[in-house]
Amino acid sequence: MRALLALLVRDLRLAIRQGGTVGMTLGFFVITVTLFPLGVGPELELLSRIAAGVIWVAAMLASLISLDRIFQADYEDGSLELIALGPTPLELVVLAKALAHWLTTGLPLLVTAPLLAVLLNLPVNGFVALIAAMLLGTPALSLIGAIGAALTVGVRRGGVLLSLLVLPLYIPILIFGVAAVEAAIGGFVVAPHLAVLGGLLIGATVLTPWASAAALRLALE
């Protein structure tokens, strides 16, 4: 436990001290969302219809481009092999690092999303659903992303490959994340969508440690 906490604290401290990493992800998120009104035109009605989808897609991409932070630096400087040689099972290490990624990526995205929703004229009754869906969905993005990050950790130019591997796996989260918001706007029940998102989160929590740890062991040989 103490080892996991140390790992979590270190990852957070690195993200803060290295400055910019959190800010850049947020900047990317905001700019990507800003591109849509410029691309599709400023009609408020159109924007409010696509707002949920745009925010989710942008959040997904922002999460994706920061995935290499989870394992890549530790792999390159040799830290990862020492962590793997520590007494903590690698499966738990993966969970701690995915949590650190969420705290430095998903959580800031979650906090910024309502502001962007205002810019995109998202109907007021969709806000709570958006936040609830992102609260369940963004940790799942970090977890599923950790699998892709672990699979590409020792690979030259792994970034493009990473997006090819991870984005198809993100699709269910996108679908249900957007559906939750649309249900809320349309006055339907939101709970089933959130339940599915919760189920996806639990599934990712079960699958990710196994798959990522196996991929990391492979990278460290």
Place this chain on the structure above:
Amino acid sequence: MIFEGEELVCVRGERPVFAGLDFRVGDGEILLLEGRNGAGKSSLLRICSGLLKAAGGRLLWDGRPADEDWDEHHGRLQYVGHQDALKPVLTVAENLRFWARVNGVRVSAGGVDKALERMDLRDLATVPARFLSAGQRRRVNLARLLATPARLWLLDEPTTSLDTVASAMLAEVVRDHAAHGGMAMIATHLDLGLAGARRLALEPYRLAV
């Protein structure tokens, strides 16, 4: 305690590195690995650490297979590889404290200080690692061995970037470790002047076509 390997086979990719390799280290013993580039010194150390799985043979700790419980095996060893595993934005002391915590050691300020003192790094304790020279970084990496005690040391070319003074310091630390009953397996080209150390020569493996 005895740590031994029996009939170890190592394959990297599809290339056989060595086969039928035996070794044995006991309490207070130092084993120096010798051999040319590609003979498998690093691979053997990685197999002993559990990072690399042997393609055949057995690793035994006191007669029990090490692969019964890798986490337990990891708990009794310290590995120094080619990279120094330092985070540039953390200070030297922060880096060391982190490694001690990851290894489950309750960190007392004294333990880390003593390790820094021993490797002549005390003045650098509060300096971020990005300002260190290659030799200083290597010394911090070696100080990790002292900050988090372990029975078995696996050192892969530990003298890289070290000057003669620092190499002598390392030799002293290793002798001390052995004198207190620790074991060490060291791959090195330099003669560290470790009296009484045993040597293991690795031969490049030849495939029969």
Place this chain on the structure above:
Amino acid sequence: MSVMHRFANPTRFLRIVELLFPWVAGVTALLTVVGLYLGLFVAPPDYQQGDTVRIMFVHVPAAWMALFVYAVMAVCSAMSLIWRHPVADLTAKSCAPIGACFTFIALATGSLWGEPMWGTWWVWDARLTSMLILFFLYLGYMAIWEAYDDPTRAARAAAILALVGSVNLPIIKFSVDWWNTLHQPASVATMSGPKIHSSILIPLLVMALAFKGYFLTVLMMRVRSEIIGMKVRRLRLAVARD
């Protein structure tokens, strides 16, 4: 020595392949000719769709095979992770391009069929979308094989990915189905298309068997060349050392 035994095993596999190959290839050719004849000349044109309906004899077996090949790939990947057997790796690797081709054929013929039927080349229909995602999964799997320099490591990374994909595929399928029914339930209804009559069912089944035979034939050829490639790499290494 045990490692050498493991490398020797594929040789026995090769012998079995050599023995079976002409038979499988022959039966496949026969089934394809019979299936195409039945499909193109014997089966009646649909009263609504006319001759367009004959696309089905390629489209449906291709779609079935797209999923079947992924299942084979996933099973081989599991075997490769558990037993570390090189033939399982190479079989999984050889499956991927074939599966990707079947998926592409299913998508392309679906598109050709859709144009006269729905008046558009592409609909964001649940089946089309999930087939497209399956195609991406195949591409990712093939890309990861290319990304690693060391084939044994590539094999294990790809196997992990294939298994993660096999868990996710039903979830993706389910969510896409669900997503689609919410948005445009009407377009799915036309998919139920012709009622299955034996004059259509028999050519369809023959074609399905022909596709399966084609898969086996090409798989054997690919695995054989992969095994030979592995032996060549081993010989090169051995020569380089002397």
